[in-house]
Amino acid sequence: MEFEPVIGLEVHAQLLTRSKLFCHCSTQFGASPNANTCPICLGLPGALPILNREAVKMAVKAALALGCRINSPSIFARKNYFYPDLPKGYQISQYDLPLGEKGCVTVFSGDRADTGKIINRREKSFGITRLHMEDDAGKSIHEGGSENAAKSSVNLNRSGVPLIEIVSEPDFRSSQEAYDYLIHLRKTLIYLGVCDGNMEEGSLRCDANVSVREKGALTFGTKVEIKNLNSFRFLQRALDYEIARQRRILSEGETISQETRLWDESGDRTFPMRSKEEAHDYRYFPEPDLMPLKLDPDWIELLQRELPELPGPKMRRVMEQYDIPADDALFLTGTSVMAEFFEKCARISENPRASANWIMGDLAYNLKNSAKDIADCPVTSKQLADLIRIIDTGEISGKIAKTVFEEMFRTAEDPAPIIKRMGLVQVSDTASLEPVIDKIVAANPRQVEEFRSGKTKVIGFFVGQVMKETKGQANPKVVNDLLQKKLKGD
Ligand SMILES: [Zn+2]
Numbered sequence: 001m002e003f004e005p006v007i008g009l010e011v012h013a014q015l016l017t018r019s020k021l022f023c024h025c026s027t028q029f030g031a032s033p034n035a036n037t038c039p040i041c042l043g044l045p046g047a048l049p050i051l052n053r054e055a056v057k058m059a060v061k062a063a064l065a066l067g068c069r070i071n072s073p074s075i076f077a078r079k080n081y082f083y084p085d086l087p088k089g090y091q092i093s094q095y096d097l098p099l100g101e102k103g104c105v106t107v108f109s110g111d112r113a114d115t116g117k118i119i120n121r122r123e124k125s126f127g128i129t130r131l132h133m134e135d136d137a138g139k140s141i142h143e144g145g146s147e148n149a150a151k152s153s154v155n156l157n158r159s160g161v162p163l164i165e166i167v168s169e170p171d172f173r174s175s176q177e178a179y180d181y182l183i184h185l186r187k188t189l190i191y192l193g194v195c196d197g198n199m200e201e202g203s204l205r206c207d208a209n210v211s212v213r214e215k216g217a218l219t220f221g222t223k224v225e226i227k228n229l230n231s232f233r234f235l236q237r238a239l240d241y242e243i244a245r246q247r248r249i250l251s252e253g254e255t256i257s258q259e260t261r262l263w264d265e266s267g268d269r270t271f272p273m274r275s276k277e278e279a280h281d282y283r284y285f286p287e288p289d290l291m292p293l294k295l296d297p298d299w300i301e302l303l304q305r306e307l308p309e310l311p312g313p314k315m316r317r318v319m320e321q322y323d324i325p326a327d328d329a330l331f332l333t334g335t336s337v338m339a340e341f342f343e344k345c346a347r348i349s350e351n352p353r354a355s356a357n358w359i360m361g362d363l364a365y366n367l368k369n370s371a372k373d374i375a376d377c378p379v380t381s382k383q384l385a386d387l388i389r390i391i392d393t394g395e396i397s398g399k400i401a402k403t404v405f406e407e408m409f410r411t412a413e414d415p416a417p418i419i420k421r422m423g424l425v426q427v428s429d430t431a432s433l434e435p436v437i438d439k440i441v442a443a444n445p446r447q448v449e450e451f452r453s454g455k456t457k458v459i460g461f462f463v464g465q466v467m468k469e470t471k472g473q474a475n476p477k478v479v480n481d482l483l484q485k486k487l488k489g490d
Contacts, residue, residue, distance in 0.1 A: 002215040005243040007178045008170035012163050013195040014203040015058045021135045021162035022049030033155040041160030043088030048289050055162040058194035063100030063131045064304050073292035074099045079282045085138035085154050093134035095284040103128030106312050109180035121326040127169030136161040175239035187311045191336050199230050212246040222256040228263045238263040322352035338374045341381045348385035366409045378412040387415040396426045399472050428475040440465045451487045
């Protein structure tokens with residue numbers, strides 16, 4: 001029997017506001033424990049929430065960018081549960097009428113070959129069920145592990161920080177699709193400037209629902225929820241593990257039990273969460289302290305108009321406008337800063353292909369080695385474009401250009417002064433190359449014989465010798481022409 005997985009994702013993204021969702025406390029990460037708290041986010045009796053306009057604006061932008069319909073009004077609701085890091089005894093979330101609904105995103109997703117390489121990258125559409133706003137809980141710290149902690153403490157700096165929860169339709173049929181969607185979603189939120197996408201600091205968190213069914217079946221299998229997926233790699237590994245586990249159970253004729261499981265990073269497996277932690281009945285009811293959220297349609301329209309060019313359309317445009325393949329375009333539009341760098345370089349150099357190659361090759365390599373982001377790149381897009389133009393005029397060879405680039409990256413200088421200072425200009429004039437060629441031809445009579453007997457490939461040997469003698473500065477084309485003449489005895 002052939003099985004197919006059905007996957008849906010729930011993503012929590014922290015909005016980049018300076019203050020919390022319902023109070024004026026700072027959202028700064030890493031402040032000393034409980035420094036960013038007040039009666040509202042501590043849930044003290046009588047404290048009333050005041051909605052943060054900037055958070056609503058960011059949430060609406062995200063909803064629009066994901067193609068959602070905006071509900072006006074949307075309703076805040078209390079999600080009740082008891083946990084030490086939740087002083088109010090409830091989260092303020094949205095339930096019946098979320099801010100956004102029925103969205104759709106188009107993602108360039110591919111298939112993972114056995115080698116791990118992604119092939120067949122193409123556009124696929126995935127549905128967004130809903131996008132709603134909610135406030136975050138605090139954080140419990142258990143010394144000595146959560147089972148038998150010697151001491152537990154709670155940090156409420158995160159309590160009340162604004163989140164959006166983005167729930168997808170169960171549209172993914174492979175772990176790769178889920179992975180590509182999450183990458184796309186993160187990219188979109190970063191493009192919009194509404195989330196920093198930092199999974200390590202918890203600004204982006206992901207839970208997955210996974211079930212497996214007979215291929216072609218119309219009903220879903222029993223789903224399992226996996227929590228704690230705080231990196232892209234974990235998401236993919238946890239999904240692969242869980243799909244294989246469910247396939248095995250079903251092929252043995254057993255049934256899947258509906259449960260919540262956690263990803264165990266060190267054991268490379270998922271394991272069931274204790275059942276008492278998952279037995280939640282949230283008893284949602286409308287938040288009595290907040291009015292239904294009504295939004296001015298003109299304001300929504302304005303935000304729609306002000307949306308930047310989003311990753312999907314940008315990628316499509318870059319592929320067409322510069323004739324760049326999907327995998328390369330994915331890299332070059334990875335962030336808006338990267339996309340801007342590439343486009344500027346392509347425009348000034350008038351050579352998009354070379355711009356792409358330099359950025360994905362030497363530039364990316366040097367950034368990685370020096371642990372720098374493209375935003376802090378010492379070489380500007382104009383400088384790289386200048387270097388490409390110099391190569392294209394034949395003034396220096398591609399090989400020498402690599403040396404020049406290293407120096408540009410190290411010193412942030414323009415290419416021209418570096419070429420001059422290091423004496424790297426390509427030698428193209430026949431007068432200075434001829435003596436070198438004469439010398440090498442004279443020193444290698446055996447290879448000359450070979451050439452004259454028809455083994456013309458040996459010319460590569462001579463070109464190599466000339467390049468070595470001139471420390472890579474000779475123009476290979478001119479050298480080739482001169483050698484042909486010389487060896488043919490013209
Ligand atoms: Zn507060």
